[in-house]
Amino acid sequence: MTSLIAWLDASTEDQRRMREIVNLFSERESRDELGIGQVRDALSDMLWPGTSTLFTRARYFLFIPWCFRAAAEARSDVDKAAALADQHERRLIRALVDAGEKDGVIGANIGAALKNLPSALYWGGMRTHRIVNEATITRDDAIVAEVDRAHARRPSAPEAQYLDETAAWHAGAFHSTLPAVPKAFPAEAPDGFAMRQSEAAWLRDRMLANSPDTMLEYALNNRPDKASSVPWHDAVLMAADGERASIMRDARSFSILMNSAALVYNLLLAEAYEGANFNRVPNPVDDYRAQLEEWAATPTLADDLAGWDRETFWARVHLQNPNISHRTRRFIDRWIELLGAADLHHIGDDHDAREFIRRRETEHKRGQARLTNKRLLQAWLGASGSRPLVYRWPQLLPVLHDIHDGLDRADA
Template identity: 45%
Template structure:
């Protein structure tokens, strides 16, 4: 459970100002089927393999559970710990990889039928579908998984000598899943062009060279929205920092001066990140609603538009002392969080850790990049690049 709490506490998982609807839609457009809980690409194979092992047994649910927990021990034994779900909790892990990865397994048709639940797979996988055809030795059997799924390595799930390292065939198959099921997206582009291990955001990665089509517009919108709303996130944290210090708390060292400096830096850099006079905010919101399939909440839409206007009509670098901006952010927190708002709530300020969703939006980039790098590392194994 500690592993899951840690993942949910990631700065991009937090939604202090109610931007989640827009953030998640842009994330889905850039990296379809992903989430902030993903860690390693080979889980997309571990889960099907575990379920294949359990299917058809007297108690498939318990056997699948056991297989997923065996994977934890096998990965620990392999010495490959990065991204291991259950590294701390071990046998006590509550949310197994199948729960976390099921949506991605559906999206990329690793599951043969995306409507299948985990219970459906355990119930129907391997079940005879009817009488045997003439000349056939046995009746056909239902397969819950893609017929092209790479086979599990010998000894799985008790032993996984390669840990999270994909074989060349496994990596190629997963890359093809992305290219087939998410064509024209940034995810597909990076499946071909290897991203950097150090880039802090997708638009900052050298591999975006040559990106075209709709993905270019989505990435441009995502960068502009991140740049615009980062100022709101910083002002919000500045208000928290001031109240925190005024209340006499000192566990966090000098947060007010830190956030004042960050607001000034953001304001100075903003013009190089987005031209507020030419960027079509309403066009971006319309595209977000197409991705969502439902309208953005009217209060969220109003908040984003009003912040856009406030920044456009002000000197962004001086917003730390802008009374209208400060009052605007206080109202937004009360509107979004109600009784859970921190501003003006001494009891909640006491537990403030020095940052509440203050990081710029990067749209699941650390998670998506990790999946992509696993795939590229696997593709390179045939050349001995990562076999050392």
């Protein structure tokens, strides 16, 4: 039987979160096998509010409103306008490919059959950065508001003072300063993802207004390195100070220390995999022992273990997400305590550490635990959440550079 993930009567934000989870599960290195995703997401949101692993390029923040606005201006019937907005998002795929874009085109491989449209993936960020007029507005609400904007009778000045709510509704779904829809859009997008200077400045200002004192604010004002693999190794971001720099240090320590738990977990999987005589993945035990040795040689490891202020860390995380479970916190705290008492160069052979990870998988995944489910073990592809956490950085970096490239353009 085909397995399905479905949601009923869910908010747009809930749906976005579910799509992000599905996206993470399609990337085997990003899976939340040990149940630390709540903390990872809280840190990500503190660093980069209004972002997602589903983002690809910055200009989608304009493409999506343009698709809705162009559809509403062409159709006075709400249902027909909604259908046309859907078609516009699908037509945009071909327009971007024809413009020569290869990286970041949502739906490039599947074309008009795309199920998850860009608006579904970006809507949460559009709310956070107030690209939509109201933080609670849905995509269905947006097309209604845009049709009203384009076709409803505008109240006269005397009427408007008594119809503030109606007047605001007729202003449309999107920020009043949204750049105008380009001619022939979305059938044509000759500039592709390249933003005009005015567009980049507009998007930067929206994002700056809703991310004060964050690392996102700093990165919007200071172009990051193009090739940095993690944000705490970026030479530009390393110059940041204040609370955002402290959050970055928390994120780095959490990533480094909890990566050891993921590596021990994968070592246990590798041993069970080889012990069951499965052989599709070559030499996984040797591979994970080598990775654990490399982890134990991390230059900052001693400082991260001895100097990390975890009480302040947890205060920040719980302020961002008060719903972090007690089990999650207990697991994280206990793992770091185990590291502090262990020989780090032999953590993969430490009995207490190994048994602790076994119990955590059973507690977190129950019947889906690979270590006790031979069918799932056989399906293992050699990596289950084994990479260090990078907090959306690979997805965010192209967005940031799109904005900075646009700001550097000479055109208005």
